[in-house]
Amino acid sequence: MNDDQPNTDEQTQGGKTLTTRQGHPVYDNQNLRTVGSRGPTTLENYHFLEKITHFDRERIPERVVHARGAGAHGYFEAYGKVGEDPVSRFTRAKLFQEAGKRTPVFVRFSTVIHGGHSPETLRDPRGFAVKFYTEDGNWDLVGNNLKVFFIRDAMKFPDMVHAFKPDPVTNVQDMERFFDFVSNTPEAMHMITFLFSPWGIPANYREMQGSGVNTYKWVNKDGEGVLVKYHWEPKQGIRNLTQEEAERIQGKNFNHATTDLYQAIEEGNFPEWELFVQIMEDGEHPELDFDPLDPTKLWPEEQFPFLAVGRMVLDRNPVDFHAEVEQVAFGTGVLVDGLDFSDDKLLQGRTFSYSDTQRYRVGANYLQLPINAPQAHVATNQRGGQMAYRVDLAPGQNPHVNYEPSSLGGLSEAAPSGAEHEPYVEGRLVRQKIERTNDFGQAGERYRLFSDFERDELIRNLVSALKDCRPLIQERMIDLLSSCDEDYGRRVAEGLGQDARSVREKLRAAAREAEEISHEAQPY
Template identity: 75%
Template sequence: MSDQNKPSSATGELENDNTLTNRQGHPISDNQNVRTVGNRGPTTLENYHFLEKITHFDRERIPERVVHARGAGAHGYFESYGKVGDEPVSKYTRAKLFQQAGKQTPVFVRFSTVVHGTHSPETLRDPRGFAIKFYTEDGNWDLVGNNLKIFFIRDPLKFPDMVHAFRPDPVTNVNNMERMFDFLSQTPEATHMVTFLFSPWGIPANYRQMQGSGVNTYKWVNQDGQAVLVKYHWEPLTQGIKNLKQAEASTIQANNYSHATQDLYEAIERGDYPEWELCVQIMSDGPHDELEFDPLDPTKLWPVDQFPFLRVGKMVLNRNPENYFAEVEQASFGTGVLVDGLDFSDDKLLQGRTFSYSDTQRYRVGTNYLQLPINSPKKHVATNQRDGQMTYRVDAGEHQNPHVNYEPSSLGGLQEATQTAKEHQPAYNDRLVHEKISRSNDFAQAGRTYREFDEWEREELISNLIGNLKICKPHIQEKMIEYFTQADPDYGRRVSEGLANAAREGKDHTSSTAADKAVRDAENMGHDAGRY
């Protein structure tokens, strides 16, 4: 029997050369969903396909970050308001850094572009990373997010494929938008993020004048072990928000590849310290079946009219790094770096990121990356973890018996901390499955966002989409227009007509068949399609 005709051990059906497998040769029948407790529950450690896929992805580039390679950073502080809106913060979380009004916590922030390499222009259309390391009295807290409040995907199993599609062609080493839209056309939940990315919001004017967001859903836990769902948002305080049209970005790029890094550095040097206000949205812990979306879905916004922004504190950046490599390049963040009072939700993408980020840092910077000054907590560290590449100190207790590097021990070793508050203990009773969440609702919010844009933002969005989609094959165009039309008929119609006009004017070599067909489809759709 030839290799092409061997039966698949997973399905019993014939397998051919195009059948997806893992690196052990096992056929993969579901490459879209990690295994979870129920379709919205937590992931499990035995997700072998995901772990193998993400750990290989984490090690694809040396020594540059796989994503977020281009970055700038600064030091500063976070000052708590001591309240959440008008309520005491202790009602929702026992995290110490929030409890007292005026309490300041040192921070280091790294801004970045996401997809492109270390020396790429900072004017490219790309999400921007917005990562904050809080050096709290309980140890470090890393809040790792983006400037946009949502993401392309909701399942971490798809992350390596997404980045591959967005990065240069592995043969030509040239970025090809057809590869990107090929992936997006098979990923309907990305429609909302595409709507933001190809609008002016896809190119922030600089790092100082952009918003930040934790993107994923987290939990806050109070002294009684009670939890609420929470989303984090950074809003520029004094410097305002500013984005660029494509033409403006191209003009800047012609003269300066590092305009955002330069802008941040020079602003701090002249004493024009950028400030952001930290706001949270809070929702009771649970599935919230009354909503048209799952609150754990990172492709969705929580409506502000239902879940208002509540002010928690402000951040000020007031000191530039003294050494770019030592501080900005070697700064290492992880979504799993939480302190007491902060917790994970069952957001699948968050749980996948939590494994991947720290795994990447151990590979990229080294086993002992947390011993570097920029990453080390500003409090005592006492651990039994020893040795490894580039270790230069022993993180032991002041009075620890040096012969004891284990716990428990009666010979003078480290001892467990005393638990001072009730532990949050969520309960689960469901099957382990490979399924997407039941309320995907991929297009409603994309349509709402489109309608809430100003007309000039819609015009820029349509122009940018046409400019990039016109090189794509007709079936990719047709699928993307289908998504835009489901989001809002006017959205789909304008992209369709623009592609048809571009084809007729001979500006590209694609057929207008897909665009013309989509125009007709858009005209036949009801006007309420995709309404929020």
């Protein structure tokens, strides 16, 4: 056979013959079609146009946050109990009911603020998102490695991210912008205390905790609800890095956490986490000095103990990073029967935002992608949209009917699996903070619970980050940290060459003067 002719036998059999997305064999993948060997090129270079236009679109819009990520497949195995109680007492969610029952999962770990190729050694919260492919459809448990957050109201989320992201002019993250926001946001002190300690740089993804952060609800078959918080604890242990250790690693490898996860699974060292919940009766709990729905707070373990409900094992790496890790789409509103929302204001805002951004980032039919598609019965009346490649028809469904109710063979509603959860709600529609903020109590407690080494590292990192900020921002931070713990504020002040007591007196005097001016300006 002439070497210039295509191998038709190989084409027929598939083999490794290069084709276009239309399935057309590619006979020349090296040269454009041109007028003569030197050009010009012609518009009907169809293979080239298909190749280059796809290339132009190979990167879907990067996530606004959590752009840098790594992921793996695995399974969740239920214990069938919550501590010593049967799980059915608290929730009717099927994946938890039977001891030993396994549910497939996909987990995406991530950094938060910087772009897709940023170093994994940066001081930043880490995302910990788990997609459970349950028999009742998908459940997404979307959280972070740290158990608290910077803000408590979703209204502030864009401002927070803007302040933490690189400067829109210089495109460089600026600690003055960061602390300008933080110093005007007292509720952030708890998170800042974690973030600037060694806990702000996990050693890798395997030796890292996870937390749902927000408060959710569990609902049983009688429609009774309880508040719940989720916590992942690594069986590998917990390990963090000092700033010096992180910089040393970054000088050699800025993909260290992704590499560590991938290699561990390839070598059969499957990472494992145990899932714990804390449970609280639904209500305001006036006995607490904080609101239990506040995501800047921890629930005291001595009052609300960690109760084991299952374990998760990651045992399979992705086949293709883009198709799985990059295109996987999570949402805090993706809950199955027996799981519900609380009135946590941050959760309420996230629930809209997450799925909205997936439709923008991946497309209206992102749930048809294999990594996002439920491994359960799917039948909807949704049609069309960009990149729709199938219709979610049930067996026997009339394809002409894409609405409900119908008498012509369309879909019908499912029978309820239990009583509806109907919490009682009453009150005026207002724009107000929650009443029990207690912005400093747990931050001070965390500072005192740290070891001497952790406190030293925390102070060193805060001083380093604050030293180039203007004096007003430094002073506000000294004041807020002193409100958490006097020693905390004093040590940061000394590191900045200031006296905490003098700073606080100065700020109090300025506040009194401003109040007097405001009072004098009021009309009688």
